[in-house]
Amino acid sequence: MSVEEFEFGGEDELSLLETLDHVLDSGLVIAGEVTISVANIDLIYVGLNLLLGSVDTIENVLAERLDAQTPRRALSSTSGEDDTTRED
Amino acid sequence: MLDGCAGLGGGRLRLIREGEIAVVVSEFEGARAEATAENASAHNRVASHVLASVTPLPFRFGTIASEARLRRYVEENREALSKSLVRVRGCVEMSVKILRDVAASSEGAQEQANALRANPCAQTSAGRGAAYLAAKRREMLGRAALKEQAEEIASWLAAALGDALRESRVRVNGEDALAVRAAHLVERARLEDYRERLRRARAEREPVLRFLTSGAWPPYSFSDAQI
Numbered sequence: 001m002s003v004e005e006f007e008f009g010g011e012d013e014l015s016l017l018e019t020l021d022h023v024l025d026s027g028l029v030i031a032g033e034v035t036i037s038v039a040n041i042d043l044i045y046v047g048l049n050l051l052l053g054s055v056d057t058i059e060n061v062l063a064e065r066l067d068a069q070t071p072r073r074a075l076s077s078t079s080g081e082d083d084t085t086r087e088d
Numbered sequence: 089m090l091d092g093c094a095g096l097g098g099g100r101l102r103l104i105r106e107g108e109i110a111v112v113v114s115e116f117e118g119a120r121a122e123a124t125a126e127n128a129s130a131h132n133r134v135a136s137h138v139l140a141s142v143t144p145l146p147f148r149f150g151t152i153a154s155e156a157r158l159r160r161y162v163e164e165n166r167e168a169l170s171k172s173l174v175r176v177r178g179c180v181e182m183s184v185k186i187l188r189d190v191a192a193s194s195e196g197a198q199e200q201a202n203a204l205r206a207n208p209c210a211q212t213s214a215g216r217g218a219a220y221l222a223a224k225r226r227e228m229l230g231r232a233a234l235k236e237q238a239e240e241i242a243s244w245l246a247a248a249l250g251d252a253l254r255e256s257r258v259r260v261n262g263e264d265a266l267a268v269r270a271a272h273l274v275e276r277a278r279l280e281d282y283r284e285r286l287r288r289a290r291a292e293r294e295p296v297l298r299f300l301t302s303g304a305w306p307p308y309s310f311s312d313a314q315i
Contacts, residue, residue: 015302016125016129019132022305023132024128024149
């Protein structure tokens with residue numbers, strides 16, 4: 001795997017984030033946010049949604065997030081928002 | 089094919105053959121694979137190692153099964169697995185993430201919001217409730233503008249890449265800087281064509297939009313193999 005055509009200071013870091021994003025996105029974990037610093041470019045929000053930790057921790061976090069989101073989802077459905085593209 | 093590649097936790101890799109389907113597995117003692125950077129990297133290292141020779145259908149990260157259960161799974165899902173393997177055969181996954189300046193993107197909505205604020209009715213007769221509703225409307229207009237922009241970007245990208253794609257999985261985002269995240273299934277023989285089209289497309293929209301591209305990946309986004 002290579003990260004293409006993107007100049008940044010920490011290539012290893014971005015490669016790892018991309019790896020985590022791809023491997024875990026189709027796996028167990030979708031939560032949180034990651035912001036990375038790229039040389040010559042301001043801090044950018046890459047939107048890699050992942051969380052590293054034990055499965056127990058992740059399951060707890062996801063359960064808490066689900067509880068927290070329940071009222072919001074109800075609100076979303078009445079406001080016509082499309083929540084299907086949200087990962088977190 | 090498996091020489092020189094360690095599996096999860098440094099474990100040995102094995103090839104389990106079940107009819108015409110072969111499964112690459114890591115010998116693993118635990119009941120669960122923790123979602124750590126090391127383990128995720130190991131998962132990707134194995135899948136990428138196989139990808140160098142042939143396109144695999146990656147299982148979800150953390151899939152653990154006994155050999156008997158795995159063989160039963162393959163037997164019971166042979167037809168679906170074969171179809172999925174044909175779908176990704178000869179391909180790799182390429183990733184494109186497109187970022188935007190959220191403040192600039194929602195400028196139009198902000199202008200409409202300003203117009204709402206300038207409405208004397210909203211300011212004088214409706215009071216605090218109207219101000220709240222105006223704020224909510226401004227927020228919704230902002231989201232709608234971002235969503236619309238993300239969809240436009242996704243459509244533009246698909247058109248720019250055209251038949252260089254065998255398949256794609258695209259998610260548009262109406263709330264954040266990350267407008268589009270696309271996974272493209274590209275035939276190996278068409279990779280150069282794909283890259284050239286993507287280069288030309290980027291040139292059209294940079295620096296207003298920023299691109300983060302990576303690949304080639306095992307087709308994670310195009311696999312539904314799951315025990």
